[in-house]
Amino acid sequence: MRNMMGSWTFVFSFFAVMILWAGVNTWLLERVLHHKAFDPYPYILLNLFLSMMAGVQAAALLIAAKRSDSISSEVAIHTSTNTDDIKKLIQENTELTSRVKSNTDLLEEIHLHVSNIGLKLGADMGHFPPGPTPPPS
DSSP: OHHHHTSHHHHHHHHHHHHHHHHIIIIIIIIISOOSOSSOTTTHHHHHHHHHHHHHHHHHHHHHHHHHHHHHHHHHHHHHHHHHHHHHHHHHHHHHHHHHHHHHHHHHHHHHHHHHHHHHHHHHHTSSOOOOOOOOO
């Protein structure tokens, strides 16, 4: 029902039927057939036009709701896809960070060993005064 009534086709058809009805009843009855005035007090025609306006407003709201649903659906699909991509990237980043941490730890250990070897060689050759060397880890 929302797809049918929430369309511009419905809105224009609604206007056409109402204009045709009002035109036939006002122009045809009063001018051509010379009948009594169509909309005397209590202004039934005015009430009709207000009802027509309410009908158009309802259709416009349905059109807006349909568009909003479509946009929300597209946003949800896009967000779901992006969320999966972001989860994958976070997992890859976590793995790379772990690798960098283990390589950094290994590099620090290599640096400590090279420093200790340099101190030992320097002390053995008499370049450095003998002193305590840090224990190898």
